[in-house]
Each structure stands twice: as structure tokens, then as C-alpha cells.
Amino acid sequence: MNLASLAFKNLWYRKMRTGLTILGVGTSIAVFVSLVGLAGVFTDEFRQMYKSRQTDLVVREKGNFDFLSSGIDEQYADKLAQLPEVLSVSKVLLDFSLAGAKDYFLVLGWEKNSRLYSKIKIQGRIPQEEEEALVGANIARKLGKKIGDKIEVKGNRFTICGVFESKSMFEEGSVVVPLEKLQKIKKVPGKVTLLNLSVKKGGFAQGKPVNEQQQIEGTRSLIAGLLPDTEVRSIEDIVSADNTMTYFLNFAWAVSIIAFIAAILGIINTMVTSVLEQTSKIGILLAIGWRKSRILALVLYEAVLLGVLGGGFGLALGYGIMNILVSSPQLQNIGRIDYNLIFMAKVILVSLAVGFLSGIYPAIRAISIKTIEALRYE
Amino acid sequence: MNKDCLIQTVDLSRFYEDGRVQALEGVSLQVPAGEFLGVKGPSGSGKSTLLHLIGGLDRPSSGEVYFSGQKAGELYRRKGFRLNHLGFVFQSFYLWPVLNVLENVSLPLMESSLSRQKKLQKAKEIINLVGISDKINASVHNLSIGQRQRVAIARALIMDPQLVLADEPTGNLDSRNTENILALFKTLNKQKKVTIIMVTHEEKALEYCDRCIQISDGKLQ
Numbered sequence: 001m002n003l004a005s006l007a008f009k010n011l012w013y014r015k016m017r018t019g020l021t022i023l024g025v026g027t028s029i030a031v032f033v034s035l036v037g038l039a040g041v042f043t044d045e046f047r048q049m050y051k052s053r054q055t056d057l058v059v060r061e062k063g064n065f066d067f068l069s070s071g072i073d074e075q076y077a078d079k080l081a082q083l084p085e086v087l088s089v090s091k092v093l094l095d096f097s098l099a100g101a102k103d104y105f106l107v108l109g110w111e112k113n114s115r116l117y118s119k120i121k122i123q124g125r126i127p128q129e130e131e132e133a134l135v136g137a138n139i140a141r142k143l144g145k146k147i148g149d150k151i152e153v154k155g156n157r158f159t160i161c162g163v164f165e166s167k168s169m170f171e172e173g174s175v176v177v178p179l180e181k182l183q184k185i186k187k188v189p190g191k192v193t194l195l196n197l198s199v200k201k202g203g204f205a206q207g208k209p210v211n212e213q214q215q216i217e218g219t220r221s222l223i224a225g226l227l228p229d230t231e232v233r234s235i236e237d238i239v240s241a242d243n244t245m246t247y248f249l250n251f252a253w254a255v256s257i258i259a260f261i262a263a264i265l266g267i268i269n270t271m272v273t274s275v276l277e278q279t280s281k282i283g284i285l286l287a288i289g290w291r292k293s294r295i296l297a298l299v300l301y302e303a304v305l306l307g308v309l310g311g312g313f314g315l316a317l318g319y320g321i322m323n324i325l326v327s328s329p330q331l332q333n334i335g336r337i338d339y340n341l342i343f344m345a346k347v348i349l350v351s352l353a354v355g356f357l358s359g360i361y362p363a364i365r366a367i368s369i370k371t372i373e374a375l376r377y378e
Numbered sequence: 379m380n381k382d383c384l385i386q387t388v389d390l391s392r393f394y395e396d397g398r399v400q401a402l403e404g405v406s407l408q409v410p411a412g413e414f415l416g417v418k419g420p421s422g423s424g425k426s427t428l429l430h431l432i433g434g435l436d437r438p439s440s441g442e443v444y445f446s447g448q449k450a451g452e453l454y455r456r457k458g459f460r461l462n463h464l465g466f467v468f469q470s471f472y473l474w475p476v477l478n479v480l481e482n483v484s485l486p487l488m489e490s491s492l493s494r495q496k497k498l499q500k501a502k503e504i505i506n507l508v509g510i511s512d513k514i515n516a517s518v519h520n521l522s523i524g525q526r527q528r529v530a531i532a533r534a535l536i537m538d539p540q541l542v543l544a545d546e547p548t549g550n551l552d553s554r555n556t557e558n559i560l561a562l563f564k565t566l567n568k569q570k571k572v573t574i575i576m577v578t579h580e581e582k583a584l585e586y587c588d589r590c591i592q593i594s595d596g597k598l599q
Contacts, residue, residue, distance in 0.1 A: 013476040284472035289461025
């Protein structure tokens with residue numbers, strides 16, 4: 001018999017209390033897993049959307065953090081395309097449109113000859129006419145639309161000329177319409193939300209291969225000087241600076257911290273009750289010569305076990321909740337769940353820390369009991 | 379100090395509530411090694427207090443306890459001293475309900491550096507000695523009251539202590555179990571040469587002791 005098995009037996013002896021505590025801790029951990037996990041799913045999808053387009057830099061209006069209201073002159077694209085450092089420039093206009101009473105989808109305005117079409121898998125064809133639209137597979141499935149059907153985008157009827165699949169589920173939940181048409185609908189002629197840039201990479205300088213990141217950074221500085229009313233950002237900058245994602249991640253952490261505090265209080269309550277109940281048993285351990293450090297370790301073991309068991313349960317529950325949320329009609333285009341082992345290991349470590357922190361007060365309380373008073377407790 | 383005595387108390391007193399309650403007053407006592415000493419007295423007379431002070435579970439208000447001629451207070455603070463030299467048996471047994479007989483008896487061994495094999499062997503030997511080897515893996519819930527006290531006695535003896543302090547060990551037992559437990563104490567005292575100080579208020583229990591002292595109103599009579 002060792003301390004760990006004694007701690008486990010102690011918990012097993014009080015099955016109901018242990019079960020309820022694990023349920024409480026697990027629920028708190030599940031809140032963390034599902035909210036932070038969803039934020040991660042959202043961020044990964046956003047990043048994937050740019051990566052699938054082989055976008056290195058994004059040019060957008062300076063100082064306007066709102067994607068929907070920001071806009072830059074589309075002629076900037078022609079200027080940038082002439083730079084020897086730039087491989088390609090794609091114009092994108094963004095908006096949202098309602099689908100039915102509650103749902104909405106992303107609307108992308110692309111040029112007819114946009115390079116972005118080559119990054120998606122199209123069944124049907126690219127829009128040729130103003131009233132034609134290319135519909136993401138997700139949104140087509142959700143709305144029950146197929147090629148030849150009509151779809152309403154911001155009050156305008158479009159004929160579906162194709163359905164597309166993308167590496168990004170976020171993109172698969174969107175509808176692509178001709179850029180000029182969306183500019184008319186939004187009443188922003190000559191404006192685009194952003195420009196997607198691919199930088200020319202590779203080559204040698206002074207006999208050594210050129211660092212791609214340095215090439216991207218160099219091009220970014222060049223454009224920033226050339227177009228001072230714009231800001232040029234790398235994909236990672238955009239992902240980390242996106243307001244919606246930042247708010248969601250902050251919200252996820254805030255709720256998670258409250259949930260962690262609830263978990264810590266739950267374990268403290270369980271362990272203090274346990275220590276009180278076992279006062280006389282702790283007294284006999286002190287009487288027979290157990291060191292206080294061993295009793296401290298026993299209580300901490302129990303608390304850590306509660307934390308880790310709660311963490312394991314919370315992890316399973318959290319991923320279950322995420323699966324339900326991601327497959328719900330409202331969020332089905334948000335992305336794919338990444339069963340990241342490092343994230344799971346971190347969750348278990350956090351649970352362990354929650355258990356340890358929760359065990360400190362009850363453990364100190366246990367070793368503060370005077371032997372003779374402990375033995376008289378019953 | 380009398381170095382031939384295992385335990386000696388000199389003018390031992392214990393007061394509570396800033397001296398308003400006097401539990402023990404000026405008790406001087408000598409207990410030679412190997413003696414089975416009975417301490418009798420009415421409830422609240424201070425006999426348990428004396429036992430707790432001898433065992434270092436409580437601190438005296440004045441006076442001193444000596445263990446083999448050395449100040450007990452200093453010895454008891456040494457790492458592992460109490461574990462290896464003292465055993466306690468109480469009226470309420472204080473067994474861990476989550477553990478079986480073997481595990482309860484082995485609790486003191488968790489502080490020992492013996493190998494797992496030796497620990498198991500030692501525990502089995504002592505369980506056999508107290509006569510409950512057929513219950514070795516039984517839950518303490520499934521034991522009779524007498525068997526539970528035998529588990530507590532085995533736990534007290536497993537580290538081969540020089541001194542066993544028993545506080546009303548038969549207080550919860552019926553007459554048959556009382557006699558069995560007292561006979562067991564006597565056997566252990568003779569076989570293992572362990573010094574036993576037993577607090578009791580039962581006259582019959584004192585028949586098993588080598589010597590008996592009486593405490594009344596906190597004073598040695």
C-alpha cells in the first residue's frame with residue numbers, strides 16, 4: 001500500500017461525494033475545453049482559409065478593424081501587381097446575408113478571373129453573369145440548394161452556377177458572387193474589403209537561399225511605404241488581431257476562469273469535509289508517528305486525484321459538447337474539431353493544478369490539528 | 379534520573395483553561411522496562427491525561443517525562459522516534475474503514491524504509507500473533523468488536539515498540555472479549571518484553587497487571 005492507493009481508496013469509499021465532485025470539476029473543465037476549443041477551431045479555420053488561397057499578406061484599410069465596413073480602392077491591386085516581389089493579387093469584398101429568418105452566410109465578391117477560384121474544387125462553373133453565384137458545399141447542403149436553383153443574397157436573386165468545396169469549412173459556408181455585383185449591392189463602387197497577396201518566394205542572394213519569411217516581411221514594408229493609407233498584415237497578425245476572435249477567446253477565458261474557481265471551491269469543500277470527517281483517523285496517524293508531511297501529501301493526493309479524474313471527464317464532456325455545437329445548424333460551417341493531443345495534455349495538467357491548489361488549504365488544515373484534539377474529535 | 383526505568387515522570391502537572399481546570403497535579407512515577415502497569419481511577423480523574431503526557435500526545439504544564447533517562451519531549455520530536463518506540467491502543471480503535479486488516483496494521487510501516495517483502499512478512503507475523511490471521515484481507519466492517527481491537531493492538535505492535543500505551547482498551551468490549559484482549563496484552567508483555575501502561579476503570583483488568591496505581595482528582599494515590 002502506498003499513499004496514492006490510500007488516497008484512491010479514501011475517494012472510492014465516499015463514492016457519491018467523489019462522483020459529484022468529479023462531475024462538478026468535469027463540468028468546469030468541459031466549459032473550458034468547449035469554449036477555448038471552439039475559439040481554436042474558429043482561429044484554425046480562419047488561418048486555413050488564407051493558407052488554402054496561398055495568401056501571404058493581406059492589404060486592408062488602415063485603422064478600421066471592422067471587416068464589413070472597411071474598404072480600400074480596388075485600383076491598388078493593379079499597382080501592387082506590377083511590383084516584382086508580388087506573385088499575384090486577388091480582390092475580395094466581404095459581406096453577410098441572411099438565409100431565412102435566423103441563419104446567415106458569408107458573401108464573397110470575387111473577380112471573374114480571380115486566382116482564388118483555382119484554390120477551390122468547383123462542381124459546375126465559375127459565375128459568368130452578374131446574377132450568378134457559386135455556393136459553398138456547406139451552405140448548399142444547409143439550404144438544400146443545387147446547381148440551377150435560385151438563392152437570395154442580400155435581397156437579390158442569383159442563379160446557382162456551381163457548388164464548391166474548400167479546405168476551409170468557413171469558406172465552404174459562403175457564397176461567391178461577382179465582385180462588381182456585390183459592389184453595386186453594397187453601394188461601394190470601386191472598393192474592396194481587402195487584397196490577398198502572394199509573394200514571390202525562393203531564389204538565392206549572395207549564394208545562399210533567401211529566407212521566405214524575410215521576403216514576406218520585405219514586401220510588407222515595401223507596400224506599407226507605397227500605400228500609406230492601408231495596413232499590410234501577415235496571416236498570423238490577422239488571426240491574432242481579429243476582433244471577433246479576440247473577443248471570443250477573451251470571453252472563453254473569462255468564463256473558464258470562473259468555472260475553474262467553481263471547480264477549486266468544489267474540491268476545497270469536498271476535501272475540507274473529508275478532513276473533518278477523518279479528524280480522528282488523522283489523529284491516530286499522528287499518534288503512531290506519521291510525519292505531517294506525509295499527511296499533507298495524502299490530502300494533496302486526494303485533491304489532485306479529484307482534479308485529474310474531473311479533468312479526464314471534463315475533456316470527454318467538452319469534446320462531446322464541441323461536437324454537438326459544431327454539428328448544430330447554427331454552427332455547422334464553423335470548422336472541424338482538432339483532437340489535439342498537446343491541448344488534451346495541457347487540460348489534464350490544468351486539472352492537476354486545479355486539484356493541487358484546491359488541496360493546499362484542506363491539507364494545511366489537516367496537519368494543523370493537534371493530535372490529542374484529533375483523537376477526541378469523535 | 380533513574381536510568382533503569384523506561385518511563386519516569388517527575389512532578390507532572392497539566393492544567394487547562396489558564397490553570398482553572400486541574401487535570402493532573404504533581405505526579406511522579408517510575409515504570410521499569412517490561413512492566414505491565416495498570417492505571418485506575420474514576421472517570422475524569424486524570425488517568426488518560428497522564429497516558430497522553432507520557433506518550434507525547436499532549437504537553438505538560440509543568441514537570442517532565444523521561445524515556446530511558448532522557449527528556450521525552452526532546453526524543454519524541456526526533457524523526458521516527460515515536461514510530462519506532464511507542465505504540466498506542468485506544469478504546470475507539472481508530473481503524474481506517476477504507477482499509478482491510480492487513481492495510482490497517484501496516485499503516486505505521488508506510489513510514490518505514492523496510493522492503494515491501496519485509497513489511498508484508500512483518501504484518502503477517504503480527505496479525506498471526508494477535509490471532510486474526512484468518513481475517514487478514516477482511517474489511518474492518520466485517521470484524522467483531524473484539525477482532526477490531528486486535529487489529530488496533532497489532533497496529534500498535536508492528537514496529538516492535540518498547541512501550542505500549544493503552545487507553546481503556548477494553549472499554550467497548552463485552553466481558554468475554556475483555557478477558558481475551560487482556561490475556562493477549564499479558565502474553566505480549568511476557569513474550570515480547572514490551573512495557574505496557576494501561577488505563578482502565580475495570581477492577582478485573584487490573585488482575586492482569588504486574589502493578590497498579592490509582593489516580594484520583596489528578597493526584598497519584
